[in-house]
Amino acid sequence: MSFNPALLIPLQILFESYAQNEALEVISLATTDGFPVHTFTSTNHGLEEDSLSAAASTLHSVSNAVSQQILRKNFKVAFIEAQQGNVAFVDLSIDGSSYVLVMSANETLNIASLRLLITRLAAEVVKLSPTTAAASA
Template identity: 30%
Template sequence: MLDTIMINENSQAKAVLSSCIKELCEANREIVLVTLCTTDGFPISCFSINELSNQADKFAAMSSTLSALSDSSASQTQQGECEITIVEATSGNILFVKTDYLSKPCVLTVVAKNKMTLAEARYKTKRLANEITAISA
């Protein structure tokens, strides 16, 4: 069962965002967490398995910080803009992607168990990021 937390945006955009994320999660049971936050660490939406559902603020802070560090690292090493940050853990992968939601920069975070290959998780996360960017007010 997935829990949802959402904050201030118009109801049509909220419904589209919710639909995009729910569709991904329902089709991929290996995904245990999807969060969208502002680049300064405020949660916009959090879909997660029950034991993670009360930590939306922590995930937002973590996601925005890791995204900023990745941007800085890419810039300092003259590698252009950071597109995606991947943390490979023993039980799965965590992917952080910059996207825009309602024309505001955000960070999308997806956590997937090892049963989902990294390539599949990356593809589906990037596709969701593009869907979120396409949402208009």
């Protein structure tokens, strides 16, 4: 599965616009099989893109398995609440391929605000692809 290279620059611009929110520490898009597409990290946040993508892929698989077992539905959003921040994971389909969008924020951004931001970003990422945007219209 490969991300359309023509969408990479618009994706970077989109991530940078969301990164203006100082509470956000990480914004990342990865394939569900663990390969990074693009990652933004704040300057004070050391993180390996490959490790994050692998972790996001694993959580995507586990979340989907749990959702299938309990709800008989695919998962949409998963959260991890920590003492000093939160992480949200969203399942995305772009041009027929599956991705996982990750956003983490420090404790100054509550989980409801994080959900709102990642949901908005997910919709904008999907709209970057003319094929996917046309199919969802």
